[in-house]
Amino acid sequence: xxxxxxxxxxxxxxxxxxxxxxxxxxxxxxxxxxxxxxxxxxxxxxxxxxxxxxxxxxxxxxxxxxxxxxxxxxxxxxxxxxxxxxxxxxxxxxxxxxxxxxxxxxxxxxxxxxxxxxxxxxxxxxxxxxxxxxxxxxxxxxxxxxxxxxxxxxxxxxxxxxxxxxxxxxxxxxxxxxxxxxxxxxxxxxxxxxxxxxxxxxxxxxxxxxxxxxxxxxxxxxxxxx
Ligand SMILES: Nc1ncnc2c1ncn2[C@@H]1O[C@H](COP(=O)(O)OP(=O)(O)OP(=O)(O)O)[C@@H](O)[C@H]1O
Numbered sequence: 001x002x003x004x005x006x007x008x009x010x011x012x013x014x015x016x017x018x019x020x021x022x023x024x025x026x027x028x029x030x031x032x033x034x035x036x037x038x039x040x041x042x043x044x045x046x047x048x049x050x051x052x053x054x055x056x057x058x059x060x061x062x063x064x065x066x067x068x069x070x071x072x073x074x075x076x077x078x079x080x081x082x083x084x085x086x087x088x089x090x091x092x093x094x095x096x097x098x099x100x101x102x103x104x105x106x107x108x109x110x111x112x113x114x115x116x117x118x119x120x121x122x123x124x125x126x127x128x129x130x131x132x133x134x135x136x137x138x139x140x141x142x143x144x145x146x147x148x149x150x151x152x153x154x155x156x157x158x159x160x161x162x163x164x165x166x167x168x169x170x171x172x173x174x175x176x177x178x179x180x181x182x183x184x185x186x187x188x189x190x191x192x193x194x195x196x197x198x199x200x201x202x203x204x205x206x207x208x209x210x211x212x213x214x215x216x217x218x219x220x221x222x223x224x225x226x
Pocket of ligand 1: 043047
């Protein structure tokens, strides 16, 4: 049986605005297994980012459990949550969010160095990851000198830098033109499948969703399997 890398149970999240309460997540149950790719689909504004942020330990649920690496991370103190996030979770956003004053290589080295990896080792891993995305000739380029597709490839490489067990991605190719999105998405799936981690990837694109192993949809605050 596949090993679960993440387990969400009865996860709820609401936002209060004035005298109105928006129940975005109403009891999400979800298991992500090692080695599987899962598409998260839902109309805009229904809570995909909220769910990814709670699953990625960037936000707290109001109730429920977020089990990662055998522990309920939702209830841990911030320092321990950060440590789990750093070692277990890679996050890719729709916009690359690379640090503009650092080269592609340095952007991929940084999370490793924050995790305590020696500089020389971090550099080897950065070069290896960027090579997997065909960027061996762009190592010393600043993000501003890269194309949109290249920037997003660097952001994906950065998310994988600390060899996480979970990759979470929020519309990772949503900001690219259709042809580039197609290629970058296939590269992402190839590298993810080659590394054996579990990936939950939000997308509005049905064609991209179909390339993944499973598709789940967020409907009225709960996840349903499609
Ligand atoms: N911090 C917040 N405070 C108040 N409301 C919020 C907050 N974060 C999100 N929301 C609301 O929760 C709902 C879900 O937002 P979320 O960003 O998760 O949607 P989404 O499905 O990711 O949308 P999109 O696909 O457009 O990015 C929206 O109505 C949004 O306005």
